[in-house]
Amino acid sequence: MVAATTAGMFLVCFESLCPCFRSKRKDGSEDHVLAEHSNSLNSSEMRSISDRIPGSPLRVPASPSRFSLSSSPPSRNEPLNLSLEHVVKLTNNFAPALMVGEGYFGKVYRVTLRDGRVVAIKRAKKNLVQLLGCIDKANERILITEYVSNGTLREHLDGQHGLILGFNQRLEIAIDVAHGLTYLHLYAEKPIIHRDVKSSNILLTEGFMAKVSDFGFARTGPTEPGQSQIQTDVRGTAGYVDPEYLRTNYLTIKSDVFSYGILLLEILSGRRPIEARRGPTERITVRWAFNKYQRGNVRDILDPMLTEAVNEDILNKIFDVAFQCVAPTREDRPSMKEVVERLWKIRRDYTKIQRIIELTL
Incomplete structure (x- = not known):
C-alpha cells in the first residue's frame, strides 16, 4: 500500500485514522475528532467578550445537501466503491x-x-497539515504530523519573519485556507467542522502555501439525512466564533464559514479580530471594517504595511466575500465551496489587471 501517497491525498476523520484518539461520549452530545478542553473558553466567557456583528448586504441561496448513497443493489449508474x-x-x-x-x-x-x-x-486539493501517525500509551497521547517550516500566518502578519506579505500572497493564502475547509466539509470521509479557524492555526510553507492545522476542537458534523446541525458545547477562540453557535450551542459547517470571514478580514487588514488597545470604534475589527466598507472607503481597511496599489473593484469583490461570510444568520452565508469559486474568479480578474498594468509601464 502506498502509505506516503495516502498521507498526501486524503484527510480522513482522525477517529477513523487513529482509533486511539476516539473520544469518550459523556452525555451523547459530543463526538470530537480530537477533544482538548484545556484551552477553550466556556460559553459564558465567550458571550461576555463577544460583540454584535453587522448584517451583510448580500444573500445567497442555501447550499444543496450532501449526496447520500442508495442502499439498493449497485448498478452502472450508481457511485463506484473504489479503494x-x-x-x-x-x-x-x-x-x-x-x-x-x-x-x-x-x-x-x-x-x-x-x-x-x-x-x-x-x-x-487539501491544504491541510498531514497527520502521519499517533501513539496512545499509558498517559501519553501523541500526534505525529508533517513539519511546516515557515511559521504561522499571524506571525507573518505581525512582520515577525522580516517580510511583508504582498496582496497577491494574501489572496493565495486565503484561497488555500478556503480549499482546506472545503475539503473538510465536502470531501472528507465524514463532514468535519474545524471549530477553531484562526490565523495562528494557519501554517505557511517555505513557498507560502497555507495549511490548516490544529484540529484540537474539530468534530464530525451532521451525517444523518436532513440533519444540518449538531448540539454541542461552544468551543473556539473569541472574535472568531459564530454568533449563532455562541447563542444557541448549535454547530454547523457555516460556523466555520463565519470564522473564515473573520480570518479573511484579518488577512487583508492585518488586524486581529479584537484589538483591545484601540478605541471603542476600532476595537471590534469586523464592525470597524464594515463601517468603512459601507462608506466606500475599502482602501482604508487594507493593512497599512501593504504599499502596493490594488484595484478598488478587486477590493470590493473580496470584501463582499468576507462580509457575506460573517452574516449574522447562517442562511445568508455562502458555503466554502462557493467561497473558493468566487475567490478564484477574483484572482483571475486581479491577474488580468496586473498584466495590463505591466504592459502599460
Missing part, C-alpha cells in the same frame, strides 16, 4: 499523462475501468 489503492493504480499514481484538466478543487484524471467504462477521477 484508494485501486484509484492509485488506475491513475498510475496520478501520472501527469492521464491528467485532463484542473479546476477549483483539484486535478482531473481520465481512466478506464475493467468493464470498459471511461471515468474522470478528481483529486481534491
Whole structure:
C-alpha cells in the first residue's frame, strides 16, 4: 500500500485514522475528532467578550445537501466503491499523462475501468497539515504530523519573519485556507467542522502555501439525512466564533464559514479580530471594517504595511466575500465551496489587471 501517497491525498476523520484518539461520549452530545478542553473558553466567557456583528448586504441561496448513497443493489449508474489503492493504480499514481484538466478543487484524471467504462477521477486539493501517525500509551497521547517550516500566518502578519506579505500572497493564502475547509466539509470521509479557524492555526510553507492545522476542537458534523446541525458545547477562540453557535450551542459547517470571514478580514487588514488597545470604534475589527466598507472607503481597511496599489473593484469583490461570510444568520452565508469559486474568479480578474498594468509601464 502506498502509505506516503495516502498521507498526501486524503484527510480522513482522525477517529477513523487513529482509533486511539476516539473520544469518550459523556452525555451523547459530543463526538470530537480530537477533544482538548484545556484551552477553550466556556460559553459564558465567550458571550461576555463577544460583540454584535453587522448584517451583510448580500444573500445567497442555501447550499444543496450532501449526496447520500442508495442502499439498493449497485448498478452502472450508481457511485463506484473504489479503494484508494485501486484509484492509485488506475491513475498510475496520478501520472501527469492521464491528467485532463484542473479546476477549483483539484486535478482531473481520465481512466478506464475493467468493464470498459471511461471515468474522470478528481483529486481534491487539501491544504491541510498531514497527520502521519499517533501513539496512545499509558498517559501519553501523541500526534505525529508533517513539519511546516515557515511559521504561522499571524506571525507573518505581525512582520515577525522580516517580510511583508504582498496582496497577491494574501489572496493565495486565503484561497488555500478556503480549499482546506472545503475539503473538510465536502470531501472528507465524514463532514468535519474545524471549530477553531484562526490565523495562528494557519501554517505557511517555505513557498507560502497555507495549511490548516490544529484540529484540537474539530468534530464530525451532521451525517444523518436532513440533519444540518449538531448540539454541542461552544468551543473556539473569541472574535472568531459564530454568533449563532455562541447563542444557541448549535454547530454547523457555516460556523466555520463565519470564522473564515473573520480570518479573511484579518488577512487583508492585518488586524486581529479584537484589538483591545484601540478605541471603542476600532476595537471590534469586523464592525470597524464594515463601517468603512459601507462608506466606500475599502482602501482604508487594507493593512497599512501593504504599499502596493490594488484595484478598488478587486477590493470590493473580496470584501463582499468576507462580509457575506460573517452574516449574522447562517442562511445568508455562502458555503466554502462557493467561497473558493468566487475567490478564484477574483484572482483571475486581479491577474488580468496586473498584466495590463505591466504592459502599460
